[in-house]
Amino acid sequence: MALVAVLPLLTLSCSETPPPQQHHKTQFMALGTLVTVSLWGVDEDDAAEAVRTVEDELNRIHKTWHAWQPSTLTEINAALAAGKTYSADPPTLALLRKAQDLAHRSGQLFDPAIGKLVALWGFQSDDRPDAPPPARADIERLLANLPDMNDLVISGDSLSSTNRDLKLDLGGFAKGYAVDQAIERLRALGIDNAIVNAGGDLRAIGAHGERPWRIGIRDPQSAGVIATVDTQGDESVFTSGNYERFFTWDGVRYHHIIDPRTGYPATGTVSATVIHRDASTADAAATALLIAGPGKWRRVARDMGVTQVMLIDEDMHVTMTPEMEQRVYFRTETPPQVTVSEP
């Protein structure tokens, strides 16, 4: 009888606690941010090899797509600005085609062609100089001939531009692309249970043993967590937030997500969270939805094919799609006011 009482507890302890070596969590700096790779059910040697593989891949992508340090991207930008064509390799062409498609589906709100505008705001630097926001006249001059991804012409393996002001900056997309590539590398190594988190944006595959991976979504107004979501199978969780990079000048805060319609930081939405299978789409969609704001996010979500969306506005009012509402559990003492709306 006593054994009957003890056994369930021992069984519980066995099922809930994997041997320590089954869960590996490693952090390193890459892509200009902190990357965390979580693995489950992998032995120590395989885990070390997997982390090395991911780190090498992310460093390769960082060097290729860096927007302001010498890279393939800066070579492309220099050629396009000079009115020349650039012969690109297949991976580069595939990435730019994907960016072009996502930009088109976002109504050009996700616009990787506005590198000049981003640079004008000073956000193409590791540490923005202590300087005022750009003059309105300079912003309007760029807006008058603002490029979008339709100006990038991909013909065969050559790239050219119909707008000399086109300057590619894949800031709203490269992290998603890199996370997708990292997950592909892990899968090629036979790893089926993992999270790759690059600076807060992540893709999770498989599970943490018998339970799903549990993700905390950060509160945009504090360092704490506002909500949790358990991932299912293979999902990316990406958030664009106006708190990630910003500067304050004369008491006004300016963040780094520039609305290509106005030339100024997007207003109306503090953070946009997207759950979607591939990280590239989730990344671009989160950026586009934050820019779209409360009035236009539904159309952008529909056109980009994302169905799990959560927006938080400046008053901490939460708007969610029904599919997202089924997934998210709020952790705050006082749950926020929530509106559920079809996209």
Next chain:
Amino acid sequence: MTRADIIVVAFTLALLPFLYGTFWNRQGPADTALIIDESGREFSVPLDSGQQLRIDGPLGVSVLEIADGRIRFLDSPCRGKQCIHSGWLDESGEFAACLPNRVSVAVSGGEPLYDSINF
């Protein structure tokens, strides 16, 4: 019920709070900070004592403060000061980083509430 049964049942009941706390009531408070500097060196520091740490980076010295079981960036040579705006870290799984000065802090301990944090 034999005397042995009673002893084992009592032992089991005594064990319940421990098992509950360990496996079900996943506790969030962190007890350790993992600091990574520009060269990739890792420092593990307990959060149970008040102290200030000075970490060298490419821009200068990042100052971290540990107090009351939590840690924060107290001072930083970067311009944006977003590492300082991150505030205190005290829940397992949270982290903050000064990217310009290439210093990051992640806190852990006990059983984390989350496997990963999205922001």
